[in-house]
Amino acid sequence: MRRYLIAIIGLAAVAGAAFWLLTEPSLLPPPDVPEKAPDLANGEYMFFAGGCASCHAAPGAKGEAKLRLTGGLEMKTHFGTFNVPNISPDREAGIGGWTNADFVAAMTRGVSPDGRHYYPAFPYTSYQRMTAADLIDLKGFIDSLPPVATAVADHDLRFPFSIRRGLGLWKLVYLDGMEFTPDPALNAEQNRGAYLATGPGHCIECHSPRDPFGGLDRGRAFAGGPAAEGDGWVPNLTPDPTGLADWSAREIASSLKDGFLPDFDSFGGAMVAVQENTARLTDADRAAIAAFLKSLRPIANAPAPKPAASDGG
Amino acid sequence: MTFRAAILGFAALSAAATMAVASDDPIKTRKAMMKSVGDSMKVVVPMVKGEVDYDAMKAEQAIRVIQDVATNVVNYFPAGSETGGETEAAPKIWEDMAGFKASAASLEADAGAAATAAAGGLDAFRAAFGKMAGNCKACHEDYRIKKN
Numbered sequence: 071m072r073r074y075l076i077a078i079i080g081l082a083a084v085a086g087a088a089f090w091l092l093t094e095p096s097l098l099p100p101p102d103v104p105e106k107a108p109d110l111a112n113g114e115y116m117f118f119a120g121g122c123a124s125c126h127a128a129p130g131a132k133g134e135a136k137l138r139l140t141g142g143l144e145m146k147t148h149f150g151t152f153n154v155p156n157i158s159p160d161r162e163a164g165i166g167g168w169t170n171a172d173f174v175a176a177m178t179r180g181v182s183p184d185g186r187h188y189y190p191a192f193p194y195t196s197y198q199r200m201t202a203a204d205l206i207d208l209k210g211f212i213d214s215l216p217p218v219a220t221a222v223a224d225h226d227l228r229f230p231f232s233i234r235r236g237l238g239l240w241k242l243v244y245l246d247g248m249e250f251t252p253d254p255a256l257n258a259e260q261n262r263g264a265y266l267a268t269g270p271g272h273c274i275e276c277h278s279p280r281d282p283f284g285g286l287d288r289g290r291a292f293a294g295g296p297a298a299e300g301d302g303w304v305p306n307l308t309p310d311p312t313g314l315a316d317w318s319a320r321e322i323a324s325s326l327k328d329g330f331l332p333d334f335d336s337f338g339g340a341m342v343a344v345q346e347n348t349a350r351l352t353d354a355d356r357a358a359i360a361a362f363l364k365s366l367r368p369i370a371n372a373p374a375p376k377p378a379a380s381d382g383g
Numbered sequence: 384m385t386f387r388a389a390i391l392g393f394a395a396l397s398a399a400a401t402m403a404v405a406s407d408d409p410i411k412t413r414k415a416m417m418k419s420v421g422d423s424m425k426v427v428v429p430m431v432k433g434e435v436d437y438d439a440m441k442a443e444q445a446i447r448v449i450q451d452v453a454t455n456v457v458n459y460f461p462a463g464s465e466t467g468g469e470t471e472a473a474p475k476i477w478e479d480m481a482g483f484k485a486s487a488a489s490l491e492a493d494a495g496a497a498a499t500a501a502a503g504g505l506d507a508f509r510a511a512f513g514k515m516a517g518n519c520k521a522c523h524e525d526y527r528i529k530k531n
Contacts, residue, residue, distance in 0.1 A: 300473075302528040329520045334424035336516075338523030345520070373531050 093238025095187050098179040099247060103171045104202055108210020116208040118350040120197070120270040124343040125154045139164065140218040145191055147298050149284065150227030152191040160217035173209040174202060180237070180245065187237035189225065190244070195286060199250040199269035208270075244285040256365055259354075263362025266355060267292075271348075273359070276304050276340070279371070292363065293371040302339060303373045310368035322360035323353070410468035413459035416452045423448045424516075431509050442508055443501035446515070450494035457487045473528045483526055490518040 117123070123136040129143045141156035158164035165173070172183040180187060180194040188194065230236060250269050252261040267273040279287040279295035294306035294313065306313035314322060321332045326348035329337045337345050348356060423445035429435040430442060460476055460483070476483045493515040500511035
């Protein structure tokens with residue numbers, strides 16, 4: 071009996087040690103960060119392409135207030151509540167004082183300067199695709215914004231998701247650390263769209279199904295699925311009849327510009343903030359996103375039919 | 384002028400009739416009302432985009448339907464109609480009815496201004512229409528949840 075107990079304790083210790091080693095944030099290969107002065111105009115463009123303000127500005131902020139990256143938005147998911155952090159260039163409350171290497175490590179490895187894992191509610195699984203040049207430009211632009219000293223509470227998550235270290239295992243499965251590489255089967259316009267939609271624009275994050283561990287189902291990317299927050303449905307963007315088969319590339323690009331769908335309905339929910347960002351892209355980039363979406367393999371995915379309403383009212 | 388008044392009167396009447404017929408089912412009624420907004424947009428947007436010739440009367444008529452919906456639609460979200468009937472109404476409507484009504488009032492005012500601007504020619508109309516159209520997504524951002 072005693073021998074079994076020792077064996078169990080021994081196994082637990084080995085498992086614990088393995089967990090500790092496998093989840094060590096510094097084990098992720100450091101990103102390549104070239105020396106370069108930031109191009110602030112491109113940084114601003116990436117800021118809007120990336121939708122940073124949609125989550126990191128104060129909830130409900132409009133216009134200039136969107137450039138105050140005070141954080142504080144509560145994302146209520148079934149893992150718990152994520153409190154979006156302050157990423158203004160404030161040295162205490164925000165990310166002021168970060169080096170380019172710190173910023174690139176956060177965006178592509180999901181690791182903080184003090185060596186902790188970030189939760190993937192921060193979509194580094196997409197931002198890892200960004201070029202180092204775009205990332206450095208983006209950091210330069212964020213550094214030019216007003217510092218805000220607002221402190222934001224830590225996330226409030228359910229066990230076991232509350233164990234930050236566990237994200238090391240999650241990353242072994244879901245984070246490949248690969249920068250975007252053009253698909254030789256696509257033309258230059260479609261590849262630009264692919265970069266925007268799977269990299270900075272992170273369209274893929276909301277518009278793809280996820281598995282029970284919160285990982286993207288990349289085999290069914292862009293096929294839509296249940297919203298991470300609330301009980302809504304995020305539309306299927308593939309050219310399937312359950313997706314955007316009926317939309318022309320022009321209609322897709324147009325909706326990203328003015329917020330109206332081909333049937334004259336309007337965007338709603340989180341897509342309103344997204345469209346305020348895509349409205350700032352060039353016509354060529356909106357067309358590129360549309361061309362990329364049209365190049366996707368059609369995947370059938372629609373919400374399961376609801377049980378009949380009890381009283382129709 | 385009489386003809387124009389008759390058309391506008393007819394449009395208002397038919398909108399009112401829609402509401403009267405379906406008023407025992409608030410979800411169906413409000414969905415029909417939102418559909419009529421979409422139908423109006425189908426008339427107006429091609430004019431604003433220059434895809435069809437501008438017709439001041441048709442534009443005003445379409446916008447008056449939207450204005451009418453903005454005035455009345457808030458009455459079709461009674462307690463007990465939060466779910467069912469494939470509603471896409473967000474719970475926030477009932478948590479913040481005052482904010483929801485303020486959104487509708489903003490649309491009502493901007494639609495009124497656009498309807499009035501219609502007679503002033505396409506450029507005047509386009510500006511007022513743009514302001515009105517911003518209400519769609521502003522309200523849908525907070526108060527609608529897409530379910531399909």
